[in-house]
Amino acid sequence: xxxxxxxxxxxxxxxxxxxxxxxxxxxxxxxxxxxxxxxxxxxxxxxxxxxxxxxxxxxxxxxxxxxxxxxxxxxxxxxxxxxxxxxxxxxxxxxxxxxxxxxxxxxxxxxxxxxxxxxxxxxxxxxxxxxxxxxxxxxxxxxxxxxxxxxxxxxxxxxxxxxxxxxxxxxxxxxxxxxxxxxxxxxxxxxxxxxxxxxxxxxxxxxxxxxxxxxxxxxxxxx
Numbered sequence: 001x002x003x004x005x006x007x008x009x010x011x012x013x014x015x016x017x018x019x020x021x022x023x024x025x026x027x028x029x030x031x032x033x034x035x036x037x038x039x040x041x042x043x044x045x046x047x048x049x050x051x052x053x054x055x056x057x058x059x060x061x062x063x064x065x066x067x068x069x070x071x072x073x074x075x076x077x078x079x080x081x082x083x084x085x086x087x088x089x090x091x092x093x094x095x096x097x098x099x100x101x102x103x104x105x106x107x108x109x110x111x112x113x114x115x116x117x118x119x120x121x122x123x124x125x126x127x128x129x130x131x132x133x134x135x136x137x138x139x140x141x142x143x144x145x146x147x148x149x150x151x152x153x154x155x156x157x158x159x160x161x162x163x164x165x166x167x168x169x170x171x172x173x174x175x176x177x178x179x180x181x182x183x184x185x186x187x188x189x190x191x192x193x194x195x196x197x198x199x200x201x202x203x204x205x206x207x208x209x210x211x212x213x214x215x216x217x218x219x220x221x222x223x
Contacts, residue, residue, distance in 0.1 A: 053112050066108040071115040074108060075206040081106040088131060089174030091167075092183050116178065126156075130178025137177055138163040155197040162189050184219055191219065 056067040066084075068074040078084050085104040087093050088111065096102035110116055116131030119140055126144065128137060141160040145153045166172060166189050180190055181201065194201075194215040201218050204210045 063105050063107055067112055069112050071113055074113050077108050079206040084108055086110050088176035088179040091171050091175045128177055132177050134163060134166060134172040134175045159193050
């Protein structure tokens with residue numbers, strides 16, 4: 001604040017309370033001369049809005065990392081590398097590599113495979129892609145609970161309630177449904193529910209027709 005008499009000038013500092021000719025004077029920021037107001041939102045480049053991600057392959061001394069951009073590419077990679085490890089939210093693979101000294105020669109991120117992120121509501125229920133995050137799944141379940149009668153959504157409500165206590169929000173924001181199923185942890189919060197609800201998993205591989213396996217027959221034993 002400025003203690004000088006109101007003479008139209010400001011003393012050094014970030015602000016000024018002096019008045020000039022009876023009108024308040026606003027302190028100017030001499031450093032902000034680019035015409036951008038502090039309150040304005042940055043404009044996202046229009047050139048990037050329509051950008052389509054490309055498939056990537058990064059090779060290193062310990063492993064090769066892939067980023068397919070469609071299901072066909074992913075299935076081809078899995079067929080070419082039997083040891084290919086799929087990475088969604090990295091909540092399990094990251095722990096294995098950091099704390100269990102697990103090494104994987106081939107890794108593939110499934111985050112840019114649109115077929116794995118699809119959600120469809122049908123007369124039979126809901127179809128959820130393996131790449132859908134647990135947060136996205138919870139939101140979907142709650143939406144259906146609000147829209148449909150209770151006798152059709154008891155399973156949805158139970159799964160949504162279970163997801164409330166599943167890890168933390170940060171994990172649910174990146175962890176995927178398929179990752180949780182494939183990990184097949186004996187302490188899984190969700191897999192017992194899929195078996196109780198009669199959920200069906202659709203499995204795909206290159207050169208073969210997709211097949212459906214009931215959740216009750218998918219898990220063959222202790223992890």
